[in-house]
Amino acid sequence: MKNISGGVTxxxxxxxxxxxAAIKYKDRTDMAMxxxxxxxxxxxxxxxxxxxxxxxxxxxxxxADSEYAQAVVVNSGIANxxxxxxxxxxxxxxxxxxxxxxxxSADAVLVASTGVxxxxxxxxxxxxxxxxxxxxxxxxxESGHDAALAIMTTDTKPKEVAVELELGGKKVVIGGMCKxxxxxxxxxxxxxxxxxxDAAISKELLQAALSDTVMDTYxxxxxxxxxxxxxxxxxxxxxxxENPEITEKNADYETFKAALYVVxxxxxxxxxxxxxxxxxxxxxxVVHAETREQAKIISKSxxxxxxxxxAIYGHDANWGxxxxxxxxxxxKFDPDQVDLYFESKAGKITIIENGVAVDYSEEEATRILxxxxxxxxxxxxxxxxxxxxxxCDLTYDYIKINADYRS
Amino acid sequence: MKNISGGVTxxxxxxxxxxxAAIKYKDRTDMAMxxxxxxxxxxxxxxxxxxxxxxxxxxxxxxADSEYAQAVVVNSGIANxxxxxxxxxxxxxxxxxxxxxxxxSADAVLVASTGVxxxxxxxxxxxxxxxxxxxxxxxxxESGHDAALAIMTTDTKPKEVAVELELGGKKVVIGGMCKxxxxxxxxxxxxxxxxxxDAAISKELLQAALSDTVMDTYxxxxxxxxxxxxxxxxxxxxxxxENPEITEKNADYETFKAALYVVxxxxxxxxxxxxxxxxxxxxxxVVHAETREQAKIISKSxxxxxxxxxAIYGHDANWGxxxxxxxxxxxKFDPDQVDLYFESKAGKITIIENGVAVDYSEEEATRILxxxxxxxxxxxxxxxxxxxxxxCDLTYDYIKINADYRS
Numbered sequence: 001m002k003n004i005s006g007g008v009t010x011x012x013x014x015x016x017x018x019x020x021a022a023i024k025y026k027d028r029t030d031m032a033m034x035x036x037x038x039x040x041x042x043x044x045x046x047x048x049x050x051x052x053x054x055x056x057x058x059x060x061x062x063x064a065d066s067e068y069a070q071a072v073v074v075n076s077g078i079a080n081x082x083x084x085x086x087x088x089x090x091x092x093x094x095x096x097x098x099x100x101x102x103x104x105s106a107d108a109v110l111v112a113s114t115g116v117x118x119x120x121x122x123x124x125x126x127x128x129x130x131x132x133x134x135x136x137x138x139x140x141x142e143s144g145h146d147a148a149l150a151i152m153t154t155d156t157k158p159k160e161v162a163v164e165l166e167l168g169g170k171k172v173v174i175g176g177m178c179k180x181x182x183x184x185x186x187x188x189x190x191x192x193x194x195x196x197x198d199a200a201i202s203k204e205l206l207q208a209a210l211s212d213t214v215m216d217t218y219x220x221x222x223x224x225x226x227x228x229x230x231x232x233x234x235x236x237x238x239x240x241x242e243n244p245e246i247t248e249k250n251a252d253y254e255t256f257k258a259a260l261y262v263v264x265x266x267x268x269x270x271x272x273x274x275x276x277x278x279x280x281x282x283x284x285x286v287v288h289a290e291t292r293e294q295a296k297i298i299s300k301s302x303x304x305x306x307x308x309x310x311a312i313y314g315h316d317a318n319w320g321x322x323x324x325x326x327x328x329x330x331x332k333f334d335p336d337q338v339d340l341y342f343e344s345k346a347g348k349i350t351i352i353e354n355g356v357a358v359d360y361s362e363e364e365a366t367r368i369l370x371x372x373x374x375x376x377x378x379x380x381x382x383x384x385x386x387x388x389x390x391x392c393d394l395t396y397d398y399i400k401i402n403a404d405y406r407s
Numbered sequence: 408m409k410n411i412s413g414g415v416t417x418x419x420x421x422x423x424x425x426x427x428a429a430i431k432y433k434d435r436t437d438m439a440m441x442x443x444x445x446x447x448x449x450x451x452x453x454x455x456x457x458x459x460x461x462x463x464x465x466x467x468x469x470x471a472d473s474e475y476a477q478a479v480v481v482n483s484g485i486a487n488x489x490x491x492x493x494x495x496x497x498x499x500x501x502x503x504x505x506x507x508x509x510x511x512s513a514d515a516v517l518v519a520s521t522g523v524x525x526x527x528x529x530x531x532x533x534x535x536x537x538x539x540x541x542x543x544x545x546x547x548x549e550s551g552h553d554a555a556l557a558i559m560t561t562d563t564k565p566k567e568v569a570v571e572l573e574l575g576g577k578k579v580v581i582g583g584m585c586k587x588x589x590x591x592x593x594x595x596x597x598x599x600x601x602x603x604x605d606a607a608i609s610k611e612l613l614q615a616a617l618s619d620t621v622m623d624t625y626x627x628x629x630x631x632x633x634x635x636x637x638x639x640x641x642x643x644x645x646x647x648x649e650n651p652e653i654t655e656k657n658a659d660y661e662t663f664k665a666a667l668y669v670v671x672x673x674x675x676x677x678x679x680x681x682x683x684x685x686x687x688x689x690x691x692x693v694v695h696a697e698t699r700e701q702a703k704i705i706s707k708s709x710x711x712x713x714x715x716x717x718a719i720y721g722h723d724a725n726w727g728x729x730x731x732x733x734x735x736x737x738x739k740f741d742p743d744q745v746d747l748y749f750e751s752k753a754g755k756i757t758i759i760e761n762g763v764a765v766d767y768s769e770e771e772a773t774r775i776l777x778x779x780x781x782x783x784x785x786x787x788x789x790x791x792x793x794x795x796x797x798x799c800d801l802t803y804d805y806i807k808i809n810a811d812y813r814s
Contacts, residue, residue: 051734051742082730084743084763117727118764183714183731224713225632226728227735306631306713307590307809314810320524321633323489324590327458328634335458336491356491357525396806402714403721403802 001259007160009144010175012198012240013037016143017136018150021129023122024077024115031129032074032147033098034194035137039068039108040236043207045214047231053081055111056232058091062110063234067203070108072194072234073098073130074151076179078121080113081229090121097127101134112192112232114153114179148177151192154401155181159270165259167243167252172199174256174263178233180271182402184223193218193233193267199256200239201246208249209257210235217264220296220389223275224398225304235260272303272390273373277397282312283375287386294331295380295387301329302376303391312374313393317342317365319351322376339379344371408666414567416551417582419605419647420444423550424543425557428536430529431484431522436557438536439481440505441601442544446475446515447643450614452621454638460488462518463639465498469517470641474610477515479601479641480505480537481558483586485528487520488636497528504534508541519599519639521560521586555584558599561808562588566677572666574650574659579606581663581670585640587678589809591630600625600640600674606663607646608653615656616664617642624671627703627796630682631805632711642667679797680780684804689719690782694793701738702787702794708736709783710798719781720800724749724772726758729783746786751778 009016018032044063046056062069073094080087095109113121137143148158162175180191201209214233239245246252273281284302289295302308305325311318319340327335336355341348346368351360368374416423421443428438451470453463469476480501487494502516520528544550555565569582587598608616621640646652653660680688691709696702709715712732718725726747734742743762748755753775758767775781 049731049734050736050739051730079727082727082742082759082762082764084761117731118759183728226712226714226731229727229731229734305633306805307633310806310809313806316810320486320489320636321590323458324456324524324633324636327456327636329457332457335489352489352525354491355489357489394806395810396803398713399717399720399801399803399806402717403723 001163001165004162004164006141006162007144007148007175007177008034008194008196009139009141010162011173011196013238014196015137015139016147017133017138018146019129019132021125023075023125029146029150030076031133032150033133033137034072034147034196035102036070036236036238038238038240039070040238041201041203041206042069043210043235045211045233047228049227049229051082051229053079053113053230054083054087054091055080055113056230057088059110059232059234062107066107068108069110069236070104071098071102072110072112074112074192075126076151076153077115078113078119079115079117079230080121081117083120086120090123093123094126097130101130110234114151114192114230117229144177151179153179153181154276155179155274157274159267161263161266163259163262165255167199167255170241170243172241172243173197174259176263176267178267178271181274182223182276183226183228184221184271184275191228191231191271195235195263197237198239198241199237200241200243201237201256205246205253206235206237209260213257213261213264217261217268220300221268221272222300222304222391223272269390272392275392276401277395278392279395280312280393281373282391282393283388285375285377285386285388287377287379288382289380289385290383292385292387295385297331298326298329298378299387299389301325303389306394309391309394312369313395315366315369317351317362317369326378333380333382337381341377342368343375343377344368344373346371408570408572408669411569411571413548413569414551414555414582414584415441415601415603416546416548417569418580418603420645421603422544422546423554424540424545425553426536426539428532430482430532436553437483438540439554439557440540440544441479441554441603442509443477443643443645445645445647446477447645448608448610448613449476450617450642452618452640454635456634456636458489458636460486460520460637461490461494461498462487462520463637464495466517466639466641469514473514475515476517476643477511478505478509479517479519481519481599482533483558483560484522485520485526486522486524486637487528488524490527493527497530500530501533504537508537517641521558521599521637524636551584558586560586560588561683562586562681564681566674568670568673570666570669572662574606574662577648577650579648579650580604581666583670583674585674585678588681589630589683590633590635591628591678591682598635598638598678602642602670604644605646605648606644607648607650608644608663612653612660613642613644616667620664620668620671624668624675627707628675628679629707629711629798630679676797679799682799683808684802685799686802687719687800688780689716689798689800690795692782692784692793692795694784694786695789696787696792697790699792699794702792704738705733705736705785706794706796708732710796713801716798716801719776720802722773722776724758724769724776733785740787740789744788748784749775750782750784751775751780753778
């Protein structure tokens with residue numbers, strides 16, 4: 001497996017388009033379409049928030065009931081959440097319009113929205129956007145990149161990744177794009193993530209591979225502890241790579257799943273590292289835990305601690321806040337056994353041993369914490385399990401983004 | 408029952424003293440002592456954080472095993488948390504020193520610390536502080552007020568309250584002080600709270616009254632979602648009011664508990680309203696819930712949502728974030744049934760009805776949200792239970808306080 005250029009259009013037969021439909025933003029693109037020249041098997045994971053946006057409900061139905069999907073229509077600016085029956089009817093209209101133009105069935109059209117909650121979509125402009133996009137669909141990498149730009153809200157960078165692998169002697173590609181910067185604390189899935197592949201794989205195993213990898217990637221990131229109403233991760237497979245179809249959990253399945261994990265982890269880390277207002281990606285590894293679940297609970301507790309996040313912003317080795325967040329996580333461990341390290345490109349430093357601070361250099365620690373990607377490693381000395389979670393620092397700009405205007 | 412002036416020295420027979428011991432801060436007091444002229448029954452609730460500060464472990468033992476307590480010694484600046492066996496030995500030394508000077512038993516001395524985690528207490532200065540205080544103990548309100556000042560860390564105001572009630576024809580007083588501004592998300596108890604009363608009440612019922620009221624007061628506030636290592640609430644009763652001793656859950660017990668609830672709620676709200684960097688007390692009421700537990704889970708989820716807190720800072724009626732936080736709380740309800748209101752001294756406004764926004768005035772909403780105390784009311788239309796939680800807004804100053812120096 002190797003990384004290659006591109007994103008959602010890297011796999012064979014996937015095209016994308018984008019347009020400036022003036023949904024809410026001005027002077028930028030805000031709609032994207034992804035289309036496969038042949039029908040795709042589709043898998044999805046969605047928010048566990050009880051308050052689910054209309055497009056989440058729509059996609060859940062498609063993923064559950066439709067044998068194939070072929071198009072995804074996305075808008076940024078308005079989330080179509082808390083919009084009642086009117087908002088749900090708009091999903092149907094978006095699918096109908098797209099189906100008519102592309103000459104496919106409406107239940108092969110997935111929809112996704114991100115932006116402000118509670119406002120209704122301007123349907124005339126949405127439909128005009130779909131019309132504009134359907135003639136612009138292209139299978140090149142640039143169109144995929146432009147789609148990644150169009151789905152951004154408070155993101156500062158587009159997020160895409162692609163990998164190439166071999167299955168049964170055939171070259172297979174998995175590529176994807178995502179967006180997510182605020183209201184990011186996925187549970188069963190993330191903000192919006194769209195992954196495409198030309199692999200041939202059964203619907204059941206496509207969903208299994210997605211669900212498995214989502215648990216350890218998107219579900220292990222947090223920007224602000226707020227689980228969105230719109231979290232959606234869709235995985236489309238059109239089979240154009242012509243590999244022998246994966247219909248059981250064999251070696252090919254494991255190879256596919258490992259590559260999918262890399263795609264999802266990369267996209268998830270991109271979201272955490274581009275958290276609203278953040279200056280650093282903050283990675284927390286819990287090692288030598290008794291169980292993986294325990295390691296996950298503890299690492300997630302640390303990356304969601306406001307006090308720890310503010311200290312990371314200040315490049316302050318305030319390890320007491322980390323131990324405190326581990327302690328209130330709900331997972332059991334012995335605080336008097338814990339070793340803690342900070343690590344980055346600038347080096348690695350031991351901060352506490354057996355629950356008590358060693359005589360470390362604050363200057364050295366601050367130097368290590370001043371990098372754009374910093375890691376805290378907590379060694380529980382209990383067993384062989386481990387887990388990693390990704391977050392970001394808490395900054396003035398987070399407040400600015402979320403207090404100064406309605407996002 | 409009526410409110411009266413004073414705090415921890417308002418009840419008969421309680422004296423306080425404070426001193427500038429240079430534990431960490433300069434040019435301010437940082438140690439306090441509370442002393443009862445007669446032995447007290449004592450009740451306590453403590454942090455549920457697995458990482459417990461040395462003074463928490465000390466006090467838990469005293470509350471469990473000692474029949475009486477008579478003195479409390481508190482310092483601010485250093486938390487004596489994550490300090491290993493050395494930190495635990497210091498608690499014994501503080502108690503020994505105080506016991507010797509006051510001629511009481513060391514297991515009648517409670518200790519409490521608040522401040523930075525991981526540093527050892529400067530014991531020479533601690534002991535000098537205790538010596539200075541033991542000659543300054545006074546039963547007047549001013550000494551109680553000065554003690555409330557000495558235990559502050561990032562607090563901007565001292566926090567004290569006192570009430571007077573009648574039990575069995577006798578005047579009884581309950582008074583208290585607390586501190587807490589950051590790392591505030593109490594679970595079973597709060598940062599540091601000291602409540603004194605001259606009521607005569609059995610140890611068992613004193614603890615019952617405290618535990619019951621703590622659940623609905625301190626445990627319903629949050630500043631930043633971080634449950635401290637040092638949370639301690641102590642309640643001392645010396646019986647000098649000479650009311651018939653409360654030994655069963657009779658009318659007197661209910662009267663006492665109701666007054667204690669007022670004291671604890673007042674102190675808890677003072678902490679939430681003085682959260683680090685905050686500009687507003689943010690109250691969330693969930694009404695017509697099916698169960699009280701459901702109402703508590705939902706109201707706490709809203710007051711801990713960073714996105715909601717940032718919107719409150721921006722005086723933005725961003726109700727989508729409130730519904731979102733209700734939705735990921737884990738409690739079940741029907742989003743399509745919810746009504747939501749904002750209320751403050753400036754008025755009350757309906758924002759959503761049956762899960763969808765009504766045509767409200769953004770200007771009017773912003774005017775209501777610009778007060779220093781604002782309330783969101785969510786009506787679930789399911790039953791008769793309700794709950795209230797208190798938090799504060801999330802501001803630039805929170806980041807400043809927690810990123811710019813080690814607190």
